Amino acid sequence: MRICVHRRPEIRPTTYRILYAVLFFLAVTGCSRQSGTGILEVRIKDHEEAIGYFSKVNIAVETVRLSPKVGFRFWHLGWLKLNPTLDQLDLTQFVNNSGVTVFKGEIDSGNFEAVDLKIRNVQGILRQGSKEVAIDNKVKPVALSFSVNPGELTTIVIDLSLMDMSDHPPATYELQLAGYEVYNNGKLVDKVPPG
């Protein structure tokens, strides 16, 4: 006579603990998102370098992108695109002042880890000879940790810098990102570079 013994697969207590820990972690990260909307304002200003050579520096802003902080929920990775409220500006008007608003609007509150100011085109007109020159756009996405809290105003001031690179041919003039400031309800909370 053959005796069949069907053994019930047993799960070890350690495995249960790990599973509970993972579920708890996912639940916490899943529920940690703040609900509601806040106001985000993105401003642009110029950090005075070579802009004095120009009578006009026209920047066409394509979009402003934010990268939400996703933690371990990497499947939520992606850029949040914001349509600019102002898509054309003359940077020479915003040298070392509070700058100009390129986006202001309500967005879902949350934490973010990067900003990308996508510029479609930059054209400059030199003071001398009123000649139009192309400016190389070197503005790239930058890691910037900030949060938009429900009902609060978060302002990001992006500091652009026009650099004269003519002593490094074939480069001529470049638009670079010099730094940023983050304000929460008008109070400065982060500034790079400091000072």
Added chain:
Amino acid sequence: MFAIEATASAIGYCILALLLGSLMTAGFLLPQGEPDEFRQQLFSFARKLLPLFVIASIISLVIQGTKLSGGAFPSMDLLFRYLLNTQSGKIWVAREIYAFFLLGGMFWYGRRQHNLTGVRAFLLFSLPLVASRSLTSHAVAVRDHTALAVSADALHLLATAVWAGGLPVLFWILYRGTRRLHLAPSWSAATVNRFSWVALVAVVVLVATGFYQSWVQVQRLDILFATPYGQILTAKVLIFLCMAMIGALNLFSTKPKLLDSARTERLPNWLQRKTLRRIASEAIIGLGVFCVTAILTLLPPGIHSLHQANASAGNQLQAYPERLNIFTWLGYLVTPAPKLQPADGAKITIFSPKEGQVFDSDEIPMRYEFVKGKRGNHLHAYIDGKLMGMFSDPSGGTLTGIQPGRHVLELRVTTDDHVTELDAKDRVDFVVQ
């Protein structure tokens, strides 16, 4: 514009290299300066190269002016301002004046005689014209030991000109001497023998100065492969190795065969052809070296990328992937954030205010311990990220005008350039009522 500028630069290099090569061959390589006909022709050729050098320089000047005027043909006013107000402009003027004097001297001398001493003297006078190119090279921008860097660059230029510029001239005299004038095999053997010694010394100088310059301008292996300057430099080294291999072939194979033929006083046709073919190959590769060098002089040195990275670290901006997916995002996560400059022994510890301390007035007295270390000079005091003051006192100071509310005080050690902040900082929260 870049291609035109590189071409003009390469032509300028080739002209000066041929000038040195012709005068060196006329003055030192021809056995006893013989035959006279060659010496005269080479001297005359060198003289004709000088006006070409002036023309190439004018073209380079116009290109420079075009760049400065944003792509338009430059005005005379702009060119004059460039020539009189910039260092490279002044050096351009000095070199042209020198070239005119050299040309005048060569004309005056060439109409009277062509003796060996005179040719050698003009070779000597030509050296500053070639070497002065280093005064507008990347070497001038080297901060430490600038004189050494410029001297190394000048020696590198001279060695390249003597070796690579001498090869086409050697080819020409060997061709003329063996095929047209049917000179004795001992003449060819003696000429090649002398050139091989010159080339050997040139290679030693090139390797030594080349290593030094690469170290100064590149410094790191990753920069060598990651930057356009590093990549072109790698190409130049590879071309140089090819040239050196053919040079070694000539040294260890062609030269002994020519010396053997000199002993037997019989130079077979196959050996003539082989000798000319090998020298021509080496000369053509030498031309490649000039072209690559011309591109290198126009590119920003590789080390600049390191400076840019340092600058980025200095202002603490960290790049973020433009195309966001799991792979680029993981790459961002594992990339270390830009760091402040190393502390090098600098240290700051805040004793007062204490964490959470409450003040009744807008004056905040600070007590701290400040160790300057090797590079530290003073402290930057930030309140909520805003620079509020600078302090050089080693033990304390007072901040004034602090508004009511909760604030963060951060002190950072800074170098004497007032920009570079070191990885030495301390922070504390306090409240003003």
